[in-house]
Amino acid sequence: MPNNVSIGLVQIGGEPLKVDDNRTLCEYTARSAFKLGADIVILPEMIVHGYVFDWRALSDAAEAVDGPTVEQWTKIAAEYDGYVVGGFCERDGESLYNTAVAVGPDGLILHYRKTHLFAEEKTTFRNGDLGFPVAATRFGTIGLCVCYDLRFVEVVRLMALKGADLICVPTAWLPGYDQERWDQDGMCPQGRGAVLQANLSQVYIACASQAGRHGQHEFLGSSILADPYGKLAAGPLSGSDDEIFIAEVDIGASKRAQFRGELIAPRADRRTDLYGVWSDGRRY
Numbered sequence: 306m307p308n309n310v311s312i313g314l315v316q317i318g319g320e321p322l323k324v325d326d327n328r329t330l331c332e333y334t335a336r337s338a339f340k341l342g343a344d345i346v347i348l349p350e351m352i353v354h355g356y357v358f359d360w361r362a363l364s365d366a367a368e369a370v371d372g373p374t375v376e377q378w379t380k381i382a383a384e385y386d387g388y389v390v391g392g393f394c395e396r397d398g399e400s401l402y403n404t405a406v407a408v409g410p411d412g413l414i415l416h417y418r419k420t421h422l423f424a425e426e427k428t429t430f431r432n433g434d435l436g437f438p439v440a441a442t443r444f445g446t447i448g449l450c451v452c453y454d455l456r457f458v459e460v461v462r463l464m465a466l467k468g469a470d471l472i473c474v475p476t477a478w479l480p481g482y483d484q485e486r487w488d489q490d491g492m493c494p495q496g497r498g499a500v501l502q503a504n505l506s507q508v509y510i511a512c513a514s515q516a517g518r519h520g521q522h523e524f525l526g527s528s529i530l531a532d533p534y535g536k537l538a539a540g541p542l543s544g545s546d547d548e549i550f551i552a553e554v555d556i557g558a559s560k561r562a563q564f565r566g567e568l569i570a571p572r573a574d575r576r577t578d579l580y581g582v583w584s585d586g587r588r589y
Contacts, residue, residue, distance in 0.1 A: 308557040310444040312471070313343030314513045314539060316528040316548045321355035321520040324366050328353055331391065332377060334549060339385035341551045344444055347513040348391030350419075350452050350475040351403060356515065356522055358429040360401065367396035370416055375408055383410040388442060390415075391513075392451060392475040400431045405451050405475045407440065414440040415449045420460070423453035424481060436585055437463050445470035445556040448508075452476040455499055455512075463582045465506035466572075466589040470559040474499070476514040478525040486525060492541045493527040504535025507562040507571065509554060517545045530554070533562035 315334045319327040331348055338346045350356070353374050354366055368374060378389040388409045395404035395418070403426060407415035418433030419426070437460060439448040448464030448471070455461065455474060464472055476495070480486050483494040496512065503510040509532055516526030529540035530552050539552035563572045581588040 308555045309553055310556050311342050311344045311551050311553045312511050312530055312539070313338030313341065313346040314511060314528045314530060314542065314550045314552070315346055315348050316513055316516050316526055316542045317349065317352065318515045318517050318519040318524060318547065319349070319352040319355040321357035322359075322362055322366055324354055327355060328374060328377060332381060335378070335381050335389055338549050338551065339381070339387055341549065343387065343551050345388045345390065345447070345471070345473070347473050347511050348389070348475060349513050349515040350392040350405065350477040351394060352391055352475070352515065353393035355520060356477045357520055358425045360429045363394050363401055363429060364396065367394040367401055369397070370395055370404065370406065370413070375406055375413055378406070379408045379412050382408050386410055388414070390449065390473040390475060401429060402433065403430045403451060405449055407447060407449055407473060409442065414442070415447070417449045417451065419451040419454065421453045421457055437467070439464055439467045439469045445559070448472040450474055452478065455495065455502065456482065458502060459582055461502045461506050461508065461510065463584050463589060465508045466582065467584070469508055470556050471509040471511060474510060474512040476512050477522070478514045478527060479522060480525065487527065487544050490541065491527065491544055492529070493525040493544070495525070496527050496529045496541055499529060500531040500535055500537065503531035503533055507533040508559050509533060509538070509556070516543060516547060533559045
């Protein structure tokens, strides 16, 4: 397994319900990221359908997980022999989900439905019901969650314990949870939390956010890639503008970071006799 992997953060905004235009933008920027050398391209949350909460309009525009978005992203992944991660509105029967997927050259490898719905999302989407899957790739094991899921520390910890080296996080970061939008370094509070969790769980965390004003929302941008030692490998990107950034990292650092010195091994030091995290009927 190669140690080095190039991760492409694609920070763009999707116009509400402009599905064809947004899908075209995804194709153009994903291809651009691959041409710049990315092996894994990460697009934002709900980038295809736009971050909007009109159930009726979304219901008409939403698609199945094997629909045109996954078909398009798989085609691009196959062309560049890489992986595409991103979010869209999934319809399953009468239910809508804030969904993210990871696809490779052979198709879908991860299907995730946002578990923790934020604010008005609760009026439109059903809670995710697919757990917290991880998937092995030739670059390492990747996990997948969406935006507000990062506010719940069990999410990152669980995927790390399942073996994830890299957690991909499509986001549409908004103000509301915190009073501050950006700090003196241009980082939004959500990014700071991701950096801390990357250190505590010894994983890479890559967050690609929407940015700028689209519809009635003003997104915070600030996309980042945090390494397993709690340092920034990329970002924060602009707080308001579209941007593509490619960062090459040594994915093997996620394993090495589990040992910090003589008698310091944060994974082994967990007191699983006193606590644990449950998933799929198993305690980690």
